[in-house]
Amino acid sequence: MLRQILSQAKKHPSLIPLFVFIGAGGTGAALYVTRLALFNPDVCWDRKNPEPWNKLGPNEQYKFYSVNVDYSKLKKEGPDF
Numbered sequence: 445m446l447r448q449i450l451s452q453a454k455k456h457p458s459l460i461p462l463f464v465f466i467g468a469g470g471t472g473a474a475l476y477v478t479r480l481a482l483f484n485p486d487v488c489w490d491r492k493n494p495e496p497w498n499k500l501g502p503n504e505q506y507k508f509y510s511v512n513v514d515y516s517k518l519k520k521e522g523p524d525f
Contacts, residue, residue, distance in 0.1 A: 453460050
């Protein structure tokens with residue numbers, strides 16, 4: 445399959461950016477899904493702690509990107525479980 449892609453790229457050089465962007469998009473999607481599977485607090489791989497999201501403090505950032513929130517200054521507003 446890689447040989448066919450390279451032969452098409454040699455015959456039609458205008459397809460090279462298409463191959464690059466599709467490859468980068470697929471790689472980015474795979475890396476994002478891997479990040480969600482490994483570092484998201486909603487995912488529990490081991491069954492030692494069935495509710496790992498209860499251990500998160502209010503000053504821990506678990507979102508991928510937050511616009512105007514400084515997590516180090518937040519205080520806990522709810523009860524302990």
